[in-house]
Amino acid sequence: MITKYPSRVRREKKIATSTRQRVTQPELPVVSPLDRGQGRSTLSPKRPSEDTAGLADVFPYYAGFGYDWARALLESLHVSDSAVVLDPWNGSGTTTLAAQHEGFRAVGIDRNPVANIVARLRVDAYMTGQKMTLASAVGKRHSAPSDDPLHAWFTPDSTKRIREWADHLSLLPIRQSCLPYVALFRSIRALSSAFEGSNPTWVKRAKSDEELVTVSAADFDAMLMEQQDFIASRVIASSDTLSPPVKIATALSSALPVPSKCVDVVLTSPPYLTRIDYAVAYTRELAVLGHDIAKDRTLRSALMGTTLIRRESDSPPRVGGTARTLIEDVASHSSKASSGYYRKQVVQYLDDLTAGLDEVTRVSKSGASLHLVVQDSYYKDIPVKLADICVEECTMRGWDLTSLDPYVVKRTLTSVNKAARNYKKSDVSETVISLRKS
Numbered sequence: 381m382i383t384k385y386p387s388r389v390r391r392e393k394k395i396a397t398s399t400r401q402r403v404t405q406p407e408l409p410v411v412s413p414l415d416r417g418q419g420r421s422t423l424s425p426k427r428p429s430e431d432t433a434g435l436a437d438v439f440p441y442y443a444g445f446g447y448d449w450a451r452a453l454l455e456s457l458h459v460s461d462s463a464v465v466l467d468p469w470n471g472s473g474t475t476t477l478a479a480q481h482e483g484f485r486a487v488g489i490d491r492n493p494v495a496n497i498v499a500r501l502r503v504d505a506y507m508t509g510q511k512m513t514l515a516s517a518v519g520k521r522h523s524a525p526s527d528d529p530l531h532a533w534f535t536p537d538s539t540k541r542i543r544e545w546a547d548h549l550s551l552l553p554i555r556q557s558c559l560p561y562v563a564l565f566r567s568i569r570a571l572s573s574a575f576e577g578s579n580p581t582w583v584k585r586a587k588s589d590e591e592l593v594t595v596s597a598a599d600f601d602a603m604l605m606e607q608q609d610f611i612a613s614r615v616i617a618s619s620d621t622l623s624p625p626v627k628i629a630t631a632l633s634s635a636l637p638v639p640s641k642c643v644d645v646v647l648t649s650p651p652y653l654t655r656i657d658y659a660v661a662y663t664r665e666l667a668v669l670g671h672d673i674a675k676d677r678t679l680r681s682a683l684m685g686t687t688l689i690r691r692e693s694d695s696p697p698r699v700g701g702t703a704r705t706l707i708e709d710v711a712s713h714s715s716k717a718s719s720g721y722y723r724k725q726v727v728q729y730l731d732d733l734t735a736g737l738d739e740v741t742r743v744s745k746s747g748a749s750l751h752l753v754v755q756d757s758y759y760k761d762i763p764v765k766l767a768d769i770c771v772e773e774c775t776m777r778g779w780d781l782t783s784l785d786p787y788v789v790k791r792t793l794t795s796v797n798k799a800a801r802n803y804k805k806s807d808v809s810e811t812v813i814s815l816r817k818s
């Protein structure tokens with residue numbers, strides 16, 4: 381059912397910047413990231429690493445774009461108050477939050493359930509009359525299951541306490557569980573930070589019992605309460621007006637649970653072709669939710685950009701010339717496995733990207749706008765021009781390019797990878813691509 385919302389909800393832009401202090405955020409500069417003729421937006425899509433706007437610091441998520449930038453973009457579009465905004469790769473929900481705060485209905489889809497808990501928390505944190513619940517009581521169990529995935533980082537007794545909390549939260553309705561879940565994620569991250577390497581998306585596992593983290597039940601409970609208090613102190617109990625509904629769902633971008641032709645704006649950033657395994661990056665949080673990605677590869681292999689190869693499709697990928705050239709260049713590179721494993725990984729990535737774009741096209745109304753934030757990269761010394769590929773693939777699906785804004789990116793995942801540094805490369809860009817559906 382379509383609900384018409386009264387004139388655009390203009391929320392007080394109150395954002396807490398620290399655990400204690402609340403400040404009124406100044407009005408965003410009136411800039412249109414789309415309007416190159418009148419001067420380019422001063423806001424870069426790249427989220428500052430210490431960003432607190434839109435609760436980004438409550439659970440910093442890999443590769444998100446900035447909340448202020450997303451809001452400025454949505455504000456610049458001048459679409460109707462009843463518009464629906466979609467992010468098919470929603471991550472920690474910057475798009476759904478920015479859309480909510482601009483007064484639009486929003487739909488956020490991500491296949492990673494960890495991301496969806498964070499996205500839910502961020503939108504609920506500002507909802508009128510939404511009481512955020514803190515968890516305080518927890519049942520006891522005799523021991524954690526012997527195959528509990530948390531055993532990869534925690535001693536049996538520590539795992540038992542974390543599992544008691546996770547069991548408790550799994551029985552609560554999602555709206556009551558998202559705050560304590562994020563507090564649980566923050567706690568286990570803090571306790572197991574020694575397993576993180578320079579590559580933020582690769583989390584190690586304990587190699588011996590000596591490496592396992594031990595924490596008493598009392599200390600763990602105290603830590604969890606502290607984390608809950610921190611998040612609760614950041615929640616903005618909203619004083620004004622109704623919030624349009626936000627739907628957050630765990631699904632694949634290639635099978636969006638969204639009816640055809642109902643979306644007005646798509647704002648998103650798909651995974652890049654940089655071999656980021658999102659399931660590995662969130663392996664500890666997924667373990668809290670009961671997923672053992674080391675034993676069950678379903679989730680890991682479903683995520684776009686994964687380094688696992690699914691069964692290769694019999695038909696060649698249905699892609700345009702730029703993507704085909706990339707596949708050929710990778711396949712003919714002289715380095716080991718380029719013609720085998722690496723070619724397959726690139727083909728799989730492009731299959732997932734184009735399946736997502738097919739779905740975005742299906743669900744978008746005619747005249748809808750699509751805004752993609754993508755980063756170019758390198759395979760060895762071969763430039764991966766993801767922005768060019770996206771423009772071409774979208775054009776083939778009936779979208780017209782309206783603007784292209786490249787921003788130079790200094791630190792990329794390639795620059796933290798020692799082996800990848802051996803090849804000569806130039807700076808890469810992150811590009812904001814805007815298109816309109818004809």
Ligand SMILES: C[S@@+](CC[C@H](N)C(=O)[O-])C[C@H]1O[C@@H](n2cnc3c(N)ncnc32)[C@H](O)[C@@H]1O
Nearest residue numbers: 443444469471472474490491492632633683684
């Ligand atoms: C670049 S991140 C998006 C970050 C987001 N803009 C934010 O603010 O946090 C890409 C997201 O795509 C998700 N993803 C990867 N493969 C997917 C798929 N096949 N279907 C849906 N989501 C997927 C990942 O879990 C990840 O959260």
